[in-house]
Amino acid sequence: MTTTAASPAPAPSPAPASASAERTVLRTWVWHAVCVVIGLVLLYPVLWLLTASFKSGEEVISNLSPIPKVFTPGNYSQAVDGVSGLSLWRLFGNSLLVSFGTVVGNVLSCSLAAYAFARLRFRGRGLYFALMIGTLMLPAHLMLIPQYVIFQELGMVGTYLPLILPKFLATEAFFVFLVVQFIRSLPAELDQAAAIDGCGPYRTFWHVIMPLLKPAIVTTTIFSFIWSWNDFFSQVIYLVEPQTYTLQLGLRMFVDMDGSAMFGPMFAMSVLTLVPVLLFFLAFQRLLVEGVQTTGLKG
């Protein structure tokens, strides 16, 4: 590998200036070439998906060339018609509903909890905080079955409530932690100034902290959206009526069908399913990467 260790300083070489400059240029080009190759390898599956969505069913598997022999944009109109009588718009709307509820729930409940953890002083806070950190690493499997039983007793299985309600109860400790870290980085003088102006904790939260939380809220929003949009595990467990199916569950219905005839529409729908994720990514990629850096959140 041609990786130099992190030092950006040029190697102190005794070579004449012009030759070393030439070498630097060459190195930069090699570096770009390596990066582009890695990028192409990584993006290959995505490009494959894009081209497959324009191929006919038989061609998807057999034709290795990225260019379709028979250009089949009809895949997309078939995808919009949907699968097993469920239109794409219905699946899309259902997914959007789940993700929207998740985002609102996470943003509200996690910033409320984070403010208490980061700024308020009271007995038990340390214990609560330790508890919150403890749940960070807890595998969801542990709570899975009792939660299912609880939601069944409440008559909520088959509705979106088991997917959305927990988010309003700050169950995603990752986001609580993220916002706590962010609030701690805000100067405490702000709170003190607000207090001197007569603000209690509620007004301080709403008028001082909340407006400053924007970056943390954006990060929470993006991750909440993408995770809930891609979520499959809880949706496959809690959504039973086809009318309530989301895009992920709709896509999975293709799998149960035999034969390659449906491959084209299936991959067209896959592309359409990824579009919102990619849009979010392109719009916020810098914030996303920074969010991962500061908290170690996983994508």
Add this chain to the structure above:
Amino acid sequence: MSQATAPPRPMPPPSGALPAAQRPGRRRRSQALPGHVFLTPWLIGTLGLTLGPMVISLYLSFTDYDLFSRPRWVGLANYRYMLEDDRFLTSAGVTLKYALIGTPLKLAAALGVALLLNRARRGVGVYRAAFYAPSLLGASVSVALVWRALFATDGATDRSLQFFGVHVGGFTDNPDYALYPLVLLTVWQFGAPMVVFLAGLKQIPKDLYESAALDGAGRVRTFFSITLPMLSPVLFFNLVLEIIHSFQAFTPAFVISGGTGGPSDSTLLYSLYLYQQAFASFHMGYASAMAWVLLAVIALITYAVFRSARLWVFYAQEDAS
């Protein structure tokens, strides 16, 4: 920890110019009421959806429960049955293999590419974003479907290998190879640990490299004597996180094998088998026991990594903890 010494709500007359926090002898009043108000959703969630369910789950793991009739106490039978359950042992083995192959490859790729990107050059941001993208897509059903097609018989991988004279058929149809596409899928998502490594690399003081260069250390030497030790806390963090993640992988295995974990249970990851036991066979008690074993295994491995950390994780003097 930052100070949260906001004065109590009833405004005291601003007699002194000193900020409240600095005023000597000031009584700090507890903010118990607002504290609990702000924490109410979290408290309900933690009690009702985390701690409560954990207790119930522990109880259920000692019962025979099918969701429809009352749980029947069976003592340790569920745990004992695991040792005789061939599919359980298979799924544990498959998961271990998946974690043991996938995690080191993923972290190696993450570290290698992080080193490559750790320089101030134009285009770094674009590459970093592009390499991170798979981490956002990898969990989706769409990508799992792509993998399924790429590794099917006569699919892209099969044909490319045939071109080189290797005839293995579709990976996903062959019990000996079916796990490897899943491993590849997790390695493909190395962007997330890479970004964490990049953040760690930025923290390493530049003067260390300067003195190493003065001492005539080469690149390899510099990497092993400076970069790797200084990065070891980050490596440790990534390692723990990746191990935990690999025990919880579900969607790709589910989609690629059509929910079966096949062929011949070769992709029966732990989460998938737990799901089958719970929601296909309605062995809720057994599945609960499996969840507790999973927790125990994760805790044990994390503990082992923590213990070994003393040997290989290096904390610089100033931020020793």
